Amino acid sequence: MEKVIFYLLAIIMVASAIASVSSRRMLRSVVYLLFVLIGAAGLYFLMDYNFLAAIQLTVYAGGIVVLIIFSVLLIQHIEMELEIAKSSRRWFSALLCLMGLSIFLGTIYSHPFAVAETTSTTTVAEIGRALLSFEKGGFILPFEVISILLLAAMIGAITIAKGGKEIKQEVPESLDIDKILQDAKQQAEEKVMELESSTKN
Amino acid sequence: MELNSFLLMRHEILLFSIILLLLIAELFLPRNKKSSMIHLALVFFGIHTAVGFLPLAEGSLFGGMFRSNEMIHFFKGVLNIGVFTLLLQSAQWLEKNMLKQDRGTEFFLLLFASLLGMYFMISAGDFLMFYIGLELSTLPVAALAAFEIMKRESGEAAVKFILSAALASGVSLFGISMLYATNGSIYFEDIMSTLTATNLTLLGFILFFAGLAFKISLVPFHFWTADVYQGAPISIASYLSVISKGAAAFILMILLFTVLKPLMHVWEPLLYILALATMFTGNLFALRQQNMKRFLAYSSIAQAGFILLGLVTGTQLGTATVVYFVTIYIFSNLAAFGVVQAISSQTGKENMKDYEGLYRTNPKLSLVMMLALFSLAGIPPVAGFFGKFFLFTAAASKGYYLLVFLAVVNVTISLYYYLLVIRAMFLRKGENPIPFFKSKIYMKLGLFIAVMGMLALGLYSPLYDYIYELSAAFN
Numbered sequence: 001m002e003k004v005i006f007y008l009l010a011i012i013m014v015a016s017a018i019a020s021v022s023s024r025r026m027l028r029s030v031v032y033l034l035f036v037l038i039g040a041a042g043l044y045f046l047m048d049y050n051f052l053a054a055i056q057l058t059v060y061a062g063g064i065v066v067l068i069i070f071s072v073l074l075i076q077h078i079e080m081e082l083e084i085a086k087s088s089r090r091w092f093s094a095l096l097c098l099m100g101l102s103i104f105l106g107t108i109y110s111h112p113f114a115v116a117e118t119t120s121t122t123t124v125a126e127i128g129r130a131l132l133s134f135e136k137g138g139f140i141l142p143f144e145v146i147s148i149l150l151l152a153a154m155i156g157a158i159t160i161a162k163g164g165k166e167i168k169q170e171v172p173e174s175l176d177i178d179k180i181l182q183d184a185k186q187q188a189e190e191k192v193m194e195l196e197s198s199t200k201n
Numbered sequence: 202m203e204l205n206s207f208l209l210m211r212h213e214i215l216l217f218s219i220i221l222l223l224l225i226a227e228l229f230l231p232r233n234k235k236s237s238m239i240h241l242a243l244v245f246f247g248i249h250t251a252v253g254f255l256p257l258a259e260g261s262l263f264g265g266m267f268r269s270n271e272m273i274h275f276f277k278g279v280l281n282i283g284v285f286t287l288l289l290q291s292a293q294w295l296e297k298n299m300l301k302q303d304r305g306t307e308f309f310l311l312l313f314a315s316l317l318g319m320y321f322m323i324s325a326g327d328f329l330m331f332y333i334g335l336e337l338s339t340l341p342v343a344a345l346a347a348f349e350i351m352k353r354e355s356g357e358a359a360v361k362f363i364l365s366a367a368l369a370s371g372v373s374l375f376g377i378s379m380l381y382a383t384n385g386s387i388y389f390e391d392i393m394s395t396l397t398a399t400n401l402t403l404l405g406f407i408l409f410f411a412g413l414a415f416k417i418s419l420v421p422f423h424f425w426t427a428d429v430y431q432g433a434p435i436s437i438a439s440y441l442s443v444i445s446k447g448a449a450a451f452i453l454m455i456l457l458f459t460v461l462k463p464l465m466h467v468w469e470p471l472l473y474i475l476a477l478a479t480m481f482t483g484n485l486f487a488l489r490q491q492n493m494k495r496f497l498a499y500s501s502i503a504q505a506g507f508i509l510l511g512l513v514t515g516t517q518l519g520t521a522t523v524v525y526f527v528t529i530y531i532f533s534n535l536a537a538f539g540v541v542q543a544i545s546s547q548t549g550k551e552n553m554k555d556y557e558g559l560y561r562t563n564p565k566l567s568l569v570m571m572l573a574l575f576s577l578a579g580i581p582p583v584a585g586f587f588g589k590f591f592l593f594t595a596a597a598s599k600g601y602y603l604l605v606f607l608a609v610v611n612v613t614i615s616l617y618y619y620l621l622v623i624r625a626m627f628l629r630k631g632e633n634p635i636p637f638f639k640s641k642i643y644m645k646l647g648l649f650i651a652v653m654g655m656l657a658l659g660l661y662s663p664l665y666d667y668i669y670e671l672s673a674a675f676n
Contacts, residue, residue, distance in 0.1 A: 103404075104404070107400045107401050107404050108401060110400060111382075111383065111399060111400065111401040113382070114385075134262075134263050134264065135264050136264030136265060136388070137264060138263065138264060139329075140263065141262075141263045141266050141267055141330065142266070142329050142330060142333055145321055145330070145333050145334070145337065146333060148217065148314065148317065148337065149314075149318075149333065149336060149337045149340065151314070152310075152311060152314035152315075152337065152340060152341045153340055153341075155307055155310050155311060155314070155341075155344070156307075156311055156340065156341050156343065156344025156345075157344070158307075159304065159307040159311070159344050159347075159348070159350075160344055160347050160350060160359075162303075162304070
């Protein structure tokens with residue numbers, strides 16, 4: 001039964017991952033990505049990592065995808081379609097991807113992994129304790145440093161978003177000599193005409 | 202864990218307090234007094250640098266996630282001086298161009314956050330802290346590269362940088378996950394005893410190495426370097442090429458010589474090939490550059506190749522020479538970038554052609570530039586010569602004669618293009634040379650520190666002995 005569910009999830013994930021990168025509309029790509037993320041959450045449930053699966057659903061499927069959709073909507077029109085690459089380039093990158101995939105799969109499948117014997121699930125209380133523990137296996141330091149990272153990222157984002165006033169360059173605009181000459185000529189001719197008409201009167 | 206054991210993290214805690222203090226000061230300072238932010242930040246960081254040289258105990262915290270010893274402590278001190286010099290050099294640019302746009306404090310906040318990431322990366326005792334340190338040191342720099350946001354090139358540089366950095370750290374993280382899968386731990390101590398050269402471990406190592414190689418801009422991963430350096434503000438190009446590269450080279454050395462030592466038979470030939478490729482590519486591309494920032498970018502790629510030369514050896518001599526060389530490189534490149542910064546913030550000129558006849562109008566600046574380029578090229582009176590000489594000795598003592606020979610060929614090539622700049626400054630007259638100008642006191646001080654560092658490292662030999670003594674910690 002577990003195997004059936006696993007393969008079902010895997011097929012959904014791989015299919016929507018391929019659809020996500022090959023779709024020509026940004027918004028559709030994002031929605032396909034959502035299926036990949038939900039599938040990953042399903043895999044975590046299958047392995048009894050309940051907390052991780054919940055986090056995956058709330059943070060990735062819930063938060064991050066919404067963020068991506070927002071930025072897509074802010075930047076692009078919904079109808080806009082991405083360009084299609086040249087077919088030679090497409091084949092080349094497909095070949096490269098397949099080669100990479102075969103190398104990775106070959107190495108991972110040939111590795112003799114030690115099968116873990118413990119099957120007990122990690123409770124939220126244990127995770128919470130590990131997150132704030134400073135002994136070996138505790139994560140208080142990374143936890144704190146990540147908050148500094150978030151602070152820095154926020155400051156950086158504000159710096160970029162707040163923009164800047166345009167500095168006026170002192171370089172003159174490109175001189176269109178022909179146009180200037182023509183204008184001058186026209187003005188001179190008009191003046192001459194005026195003068196002539198005034199002298200006639 | 203006792204309270205006074207936090208003293209081991211003195212660098213980190215002090216720097217983070219400075220970040221918070223500046224953040225609060227920015228809130229309460231009136232709008233028309235923003236220029237005093239620069240002085241405030243300089244004073245704070247000056248104190249931090251000075252305090253950093255007080256001796257520090259050895260040990261590890263948080264179950265081995267954070268560790269420190271005298272070598273790490275020494276290198277943090279070097280990074281501090283480097284950043285301090287850089288701040289001095291960029292004060293004029295900040296005051297002249299950035300304060301008008303109501304930006305200035307952010308520069309310090311982001312730069313210090315990035316430096317904090319480097320501290321954590323150097324002190325990391327496990328892959329998690331290493332990775333977070335790597336991210337913390339990279340992410341703020343992307344925002345800094347876009348600091349002159351009204352310039353198109355600046356934004357472009359930032360986008361290029363963040364995309365390639367994200368790819369590199371993603372690849373690196375994938376590699377780390379493989380190392381974790383095969384060893385069952387992320388702590389360096391645990392991995393050291395279980396690491397064996399299975400296929401999956403090697404794949405993980407290579408992916409992990411690629412992420413760091415991106416930061417040092419070794420050759421297959423160097424494409425971002427020249428574009429980003431050219432587009433970003435000079436201070437940030439200088440930061441990327443000096444501080445960021447120095448710290449990454451240092452952490453690469455620590456990892457290779459301790460955790461990844463069991464894989465030495467794998468990374469030795471890898472580094473051998475990468476060293477050659479990096480040196481040749483960097484040098485050959487540097488030959489035809491006209492923009493000074495691009496020129497220094499390719500020159501710094503070539504220098505990274507020399508750093509690998511010392512890493513190949515894997516001995517105590519290798520450690521000492523690499524640290525010595527990186528320290529010299531930091532000061533020399535700071536001086537070179539400082540002169541480019543001084544000229545650019547005064548006149549806005551960045552091309553090699555504009556430097557023609559500089560000696561006649563600004564003799565002191567061109568003298569500093571000459572010393573810096575001599576040091577980068579490795580000409581005797583300055584420190585760079587000893588740095589390269591010791592590197593070659595270290596490599597030759599392990600029997601890499603061919604590698605040393607090819608490296609010497611590269612030194613000759615590099616001599617040619619470094620002398621091109623010197624010829625432009627001293628021998629060419631130039632149609633309209635840069636007129637004489639006086640730099641501000643901060644800039645003068647910044648250049649002075651860089652030049653003193655170069656001279657002291659070359660002429661005062663106890664410094665090298667000190668580094669050699671410290672490097673026993675990693676073997």
